[in-house]
Amino acid sequence: MEPFAQAHLLWLIPVLPLLGAFINGAFGLKIHRRYGEKPIHVVAILMPALSFVIAAYYFLQMTALAPEQRQMLNHLYDWIRIGDFNLPLAFWFDPLSGAMTLMITFVGTLIHIYSVGYMHKDDSYWRFFAYMNLFMFSMLTLILGDNFVLMFVGWEGVGLCSYLLISFWYRDLKNAGAGMKAFITNRVGDFGFIIGMFALLWALGGGWNASGYALQRPENLTLVFREIKLIAPLLLNEQIFGIAAPTFICLLFFWGATAKSAQIPLYVWLPDAMAGPTPVSALIHAATMVTAGVYMVARLNFLFAMSPVVMTVVAGVGALTALFAATIGLFQTDIKKVLAYSTVSQLGYMFMGVGIGAYWVGIFHLLTHAFFKACLFLGSGSVIHAMHHAYHKSNNHHDDPQDMRNMGGLGQYMPTTKWTYLAACFAIAGFPFMSGFFSKDEILWLNFANANTLIPGQVFWAIGAGAALLTAFYMFRSYFMTFTGKFRGSADTAHHLHESPKSITSVLKTLGVLSIIGGVIGLPKLWHLPNFLEHWLEPVFETAQPYLHWHHYSHGLEWGLMALSVVIAFTGFAIAYTLYKDARSKVPAQFIQKYPALHRVVYNKYYVDEFYQATFIRGTMIFSNLCDWFDRTVVDGLVNLSAFVTHQFSKLNGWHDNKVIDGAVNGLASLTGYCGQALRKVQTGRIQTYLYVLLGGGLVLILIRFVIFS
């Protein structure tokens, strides 16, 4: 422990939000009733804000250290000690977790501020903020934990909070269902994670041979990241079920990541998760929780880099998800659904980055995405808030405030929302000099140049570039449908539309600016500009470097591809502009009429949900019905049979009592008779049975030994 700088206050970063969650969770209802909303959100905002201050303090302290010493440890106590295995409760602050912590506490605080306006006058105001703070605690534990178990605690915690927040308005069955779907899907992934964790632990400690598992290196039993990093090369020689250990383990971990980070095939929960309040969508389902999988792959870079198979799988799944989700996004009409699919798609890009071994760039995209996607979500929240309010005032209860077909021309009513949304659209579409441009272009270029995957990098590049075109198109489509043209609702409703309160717009402005300039932390080397982020993260990823290889192409090619990216972004923009600007073009409607089948399939998300419903869910139901049937007929039948036998037996016994015993004790007359009566009354319970079981059971136990050991 000695060589590391000690950071004694690190534990406060996760614990402060936990304290906030406790205060609001335990006393929130009373506080709310007595003092109103203010003390609740003051506490809830203060806690993550303080966490941010502490994180910033340590971050600055770390910048003063030499790159190879940038590691800080806060060891609280030994958590689990079993024989040779020792698991500390400790938090770990290095360039990677530091950057993540800063982003999470910063964006998290902003979204808490935003929620003040958004959740105003909600009955469960206190509950919302308690959950949000609890989420911050879990997420920060996930990031800062220095071992797998602590990460898993956070991993489960964010899943729980996500469930609680998606079904926040639980009186609506749809929301409750969406929460459950998210939870169950995540559990499927957690299963992979936990199995991976055990497989890793066992593989470190020994190996499998013909006679089973043999513990050869008990001193290596550890789940602490930095210790595993040192002994990881051992795994190259190990096999599990005939598969190379790193491949086996990393596939399991990636399985976990596909659920948490909404990748094929476990992405289905994320679009439904939009049932929760919009700040939740922004915080959990765009900026932080869903990136946990990406963070995990980056954190475990030294394992993932060992296996080309896994790298191919990760990058491949990421690329496919990026394209697949983007196509679904094309025809969605619910503004939050569009953003949801775009999140799935952008997460795919991140996995393309970390998959091919360009870990820093995956994290780079994660950070820029956190800003522009949070901005987009909060912008959509602002729009929905306004629409909802206007519908409410004009007594319109049947139109959907999230449907873009009901919007149009909102720009004139809410200019701040419009401009920030537009800025974030430019960023996500990858327009030059916007944050998304730098990160996405770097991902595409490094995919093109990578020599680590079993499939040529150019394939990934092509898929990614295609998805980028779709992204630019559907994002601007959503912008034009929402903000330009004429309002498509009634004049009465339009009359009530107005810009959101200051707590909302101020956050939008901050995030809008960051969406534009956020890219400065990772400027391309091609331009001979300093790339802060790559240097900053270098010490974290250096162990993986020996396994990684890159093709060296000319600068000309790199320039060319970059130019192509720009062209793609502009093309997407141009198509969206012609088709959707001011809702003048008739082409979209004609297209739907001409190809109704295609539209229906894509609009219904390729019927994947229906497929899962028909296979996994129905399968489970059938199985459980089968069990029920078994229980009712076979088990109950046996029980009834034994009851019958017992009954007959006790009849026999009763007869014996009456005739034999009573006859014998006749002399004792009334007293005995009375006792016998009383006893028999009790004995019509089943104490005989009990004793038969006692003696018979003992006998069976004795006999069993001779059956088995004979």
Add this chain to the structure above:
Amino acid sequence: MPSGKLALLYPYFVLAAGVLAVLLGRMLRPSGSSRSSGTVITALVILAVAVLIAWLSPAEGDIYSIFYFDGFTRFMFIFSALATALAIFMASHSLEVAQNRFSEYTAILMTLCIGLSLMAASKNLLFTYLAIEMVSMSSYILTGFKRLDLASHEAALKYVIYGSVASAVMVFGMSLLFGLTGTISYSGIAQALGSAGIMVQAGQIGLFAMFIALMMVFTGFTFKIAAVPFHMWCPDVYQGAPTPFTGFLSVAPKAAGFALIMRFMAELFPAAAPSLTNSILMVLGLMSAVTMTLGNFSAIQQTNVKRLLAYSSIAQAGYVLMGVVVLSLAGSEAVLLYLLIYLFMNMGAFAVLQMIIDASGSEELSAFRGLGYRAPMTAFALAVFLFSLAGLPPLAGFIGKFYLFAAALKTGSNWYAALAVVAILNSVVALFYYVKIIREMYLSDEQAKMPRAISRPSLYVVVVMVVPVFILGLYWEPLQKLVEAAAAVLRLP
């Protein structure tokens, strides 16, 4: 007896004096008075003094190789006193224990406490039998303590009959052991079983006779921990007994039973012929698997919460038995750790149940409907206890289960690994019925028609138990040290 050895018995003397003091106090009080606070305070002070003496006294040793006061006994003494204190406190405001008979209740409970710690201290068959009977007799009385309640009487009577038969089988087994080995001390029997012992010289037939005798003894032992197939008394008795006593019954006598079994096995088996040891362990392991499975599956169908918790405690005993069966140092540490955690979470659950029964008069699941809105603190506490019983992190129950499972897996034997797998599957099943109660409390649409009144003293008891369940889930190192010290006495590998 050497006079110095008398010091070993001081904690017991204090308890015995306490019993008398409580009864005397009752006699001195005017007969109409029904205040129980004096009794509670007296009893708690006495228990505290006894625990302090047991804890601080350096004296360790044995009396005539019958009674051993060592780290293990000390642990179980403190455990029993803690359970007794909680049970007295729970009963002090329960409607099921008549206030004018509360002193008797307390006195009998403290007698029971003496018996419990003697169970853990004995290394002699006769003394073991006496300790067990001391516990049983007191338990019978307290089960039938609700004077006007027929169910309580029926339960007591069933308990007496069942217990007598189990005892009879056990004493028969003990007499066989005496006949076979000529001794009633554990160490003497161990010698006879050892490589040069007479039982081995007698060959196969000797081991066979020994096996049967031991199984009969174990019948009596496992009746105390309510392991299948010696569990049938358990649901009826738990349901009929006054709730605060049921809480105690589900924890303390079981723990003492486990302590007794551990002491017995640790003394006898490491020396015995492997074929004998293995067959006994196999049978007990099978019992453990069946106990947890049957307990859990029976609990699923219950709508009476008291009965449900009775079955749940049967299942819990199955888990603990697994830790005993592995017969290792890690196993016995895990067992002691689990028992202490179980003390808090199970008695806690019963404490909440008692509040509900007192407030609503019903033991049914429907009495819990909407409790989360009527009494949020109480409901939260119950949820914590139940989640902990189910073994969910970060609560103490998870840690306890973790150590139990780890102990089974650590042996490296496939047979124990299979047992651990059964146990893990069982904890999944168990979650189902624990959550059933929680769902009733929180997710039921129908809002409270039940009275809200939850008494303040009951809430204190619950808080006293909910805090350790939280803290021990995150920071259990001191407890771990305590347990290590106690288990080291058994000298298992």
